[in-house]
Amino acid sequence: MKDKGITFNNVWKKFSPNNCTENIALKNITFTIEQGDFVGIAGMNGSGKSTLVRMINGLILPSSGEVVINGMNTMNRKNIKKIRSLVGMLFQNPDNQIISPVVEEDISFGPTNLGLSYEEVKERTNWALEVLGLEEFRYHSPHLLSGGQKQKVAIASALAMKPSYLILDEPTSMLDNESRSELISTLKFLNSKLGITIVLISHLMEDMAEANRLIVLNKGEIYLDDTPWKLFVNPEKLKAVGISPPKIVCLLNKLRDRGHKIDDSIITLNQVEEFICQLLKQKI
DSSP, X not given: OOSSSEEEEXXXXXXXXXXXXXXXXXXXXXXXXXXXXXXXXXXXXXXXXXXXXXXTTTSSOOSEEEEEETTEETTSGGGHHXXXXXXXXXXXXXXXXXXXXXXXXXXXXXXXXXXXXXXHHHHHHHHHHHHTTOGGGTTSOGGXXXXXXXXXXXXXXXXXXXXXXXXXXXXTTTSOHHHHHHHHHHHXXXXXXXOOEEEEEOSOHHHHTTOSEEEEEEXXXXXXXXXXXXXXXXXXXXXXXXXXXXXXXXXXXXXXXXXXXXXXXXXXXXXXXXXXXXXXXXXX
């Protein structure tokens, strides 16, 4: 077993609400996420996405199989405190995670509860504010900020705990396009520059284009697991479970079908802009 990373080994999860008919949420889930990865998890409602990510920090335990974080099994309750110090969790609505009336206080809440010194808490708070570009909002009330800014506060609060893994469950579903794009750029920065492992759940495939791996769940099972561009340029299997590639990829696929030579790995608007610039340079 590797000392670093997230491992699911033959994980099943069964629920029996009110002793009624047993509901199988996850079936035979086996995969490993290496430390430093940026992984997207997608699937229609009821596919098991939220159940899966809540297993990563022990909020939900497997019915059978094992979930192991940095060599620690979540079934061993002695490991939970350490696991949760490694795994930051963010959910759909940031208002549900913001607990303090001032941005700075909300960010410092987690490190303070770790029993760190005043100097360490202050250092982590300042660092998180700087990384997320929130210095000017230090003394603001988070509830008066925009949706995108609130999500940044929630991320900064998790970041101040110095996690190795950041798990986000539909963080862009309540954001406008500009805020959504800014949030994804922030996650990309945290992954590429700080080495934080990102696990992102989203129903928007535009969010997944920056990931280096996309896991698609269907009826509690792993249906697809590959790089996003490979799944996007051959979208038939995605469409079979109700998922469509990003709109820009649909346009590019149509151009490819018409004979235009566009590299299959081009799947984002920024990559399209770079591609067009290269074409223009060749014609000058």
